[in-house]
Amino acid sequence: xxxxxxxxxxxxxxxxxxxxxxxxxxxxxxxxxxxxxxxxxxxxxxxxxxxxxxxxxxxxxxxxxxxxxxxxxxxxxxxxxxxxxxxxxxxxxxxxxxxxxxxxxxxxxxxx
Amino acid sequence: xxxxxxxxxxxxxxxxxxxxxxxxxxxxxxxxxxxxxxxxxxxxxxxxxxxxxxxxxxxxxxxxxxxxxxxxxxxxxxxxxxxxxxxxxxxxxxxxxxxxxxxxxxxxxxxxxxxxxxxxxxxxxxxxxxxxxxxxxxxxxxxxxxxxxxxxxxxxxxxxxxxxxxxxxxxxxxx
Numbered sequence: 001x002x003x004x005x006x007x008x009x010x011x012x013x014x015x016x017x018x019x020x021x022x023x024x025x026x027x028x029x030x031x032x033x034x035x036x037x038x039x040x041x042x043x044x045x046x047x048x049x050x051x052x053x054x055x056x057x058x059x060x061x062x063x064x065x066x067x068x069x070x071x072x073x074x075x076x077x078x079x080x081x082x083x084x085x086x087x088x089x090x091x092x093x094x095x096x097x098x099x100x101x102x103x104x105x106x107x108x109x110x111x112x
Numbered sequence: 113x114x115x116x117x118x119x120x121x122x123x124x125x126x127x128x129x130x131x132x133x134x135x136x137x138x139x140x141x142x143x144x145x146x147x148x149x150x151x152x153x154x155x156x157x158x159x160x161x162x163x164x165x166x167x168x169x170x171x172x173x174x175x176x177x178x179x180x181x182x183x184x185x186x187x188x189x190x191x192x193x194x195x196x197x198x199x200x201x202x203x204x205x206x207x208x209x210x211x212x213x214x215x216x217x218x219x220x221x222x223x224x225x226x227x228x229x230x231x232x233x234x235x236x237x238x239x240x241x242x243x244x245x246x247x248x249x250x251x252x253x254x255x256x257x258x259x260x261x262x263x264x265x266x267x268x269x270x271x272x273x274x275x276x277x278x279x280x281x282x283x284x285x286x287x
Contacts, residue, residue: 008230008281009249015230016250021138025152029159033130036163037123 126166130159133179136251137186143246144190158186180260233283241276
């Protein structure tokens with residue numbers, strides 16, 4: 001590095017000092033950025049609300065609903081089967097009871 | 113809900129970036145364009161563009177500083193500014209491509225003539241050399257940062273700055 005080049009670098013440092021932006025620019029820019037961020041936040045909130053209206057965003061809720069539906073359906077099936085079993089048990093008991101009644105009646109008749 | 117929370121933290125980080133580098137962007141735009149009015153416009157556009165792409169820039173920076181990215185946006189806008197001016201020669205052509213003739217900052221009152229010589233010399237340099245000198249001396253960016261801002265390798269940037277200083281030295285020596 002030559003002596004002259006050092007001088008040029010020193011001159012450049014003096015000539016190209018950082019420039020403070022005017023306050024009017026800072027104010028305007030901050031206002032615009034605030035408006036932009038507020039707008040973006042509103043858009044996001046609106047999107048979150050409207051997302052459910054768009055069928056393309058239904059995949060996850062539908063999957064969840066399907067799981068719930070399947071689970072609920074399975075529960076219904078289990079309960080139906082349990083009821084059916086209960087009904088079957090009741091039917092056999094009724095038949096058993098009916099047969100017992102017949103046996104009792106026959107026995108009474110024979111006793112006479 | 114988590115998207116909203118992310119948005120809040122992203123905005124806070126952008127605010128920090130803006131506060132830290134407003135002066136850098138403005139200084140770059142001012143020395144690049146040569147007048148306060150257009151420097152203000154370019155600074156404003158730079159931050160508005162930066163806000164739109166901030167999330168992606170942050171993701172792709174992998175923790176590296178975002179100043180070179182900001183200056184690159186300002187650099188591209190300044191390039192468009194010159195292109196637009198060349199299409200419309202009726203609007204303030206005297207400002208385009210000329211660095212400010214006068215500094216109004218108090219600390220530059222002394223040695224004004226010398227400073228004007230240097231600024232006039234910088235204004236005569238090719239665009240990439242001028243840009244590199246503004247980034248180095250007005251923004252105090254290192255070679256790596258300048259390389260990222262100009263989309264060059266570190267080595268090419270080092271050569272660019274060396275040649276810019278050499279050329280300026282010769283021009284000032286000839287006066």
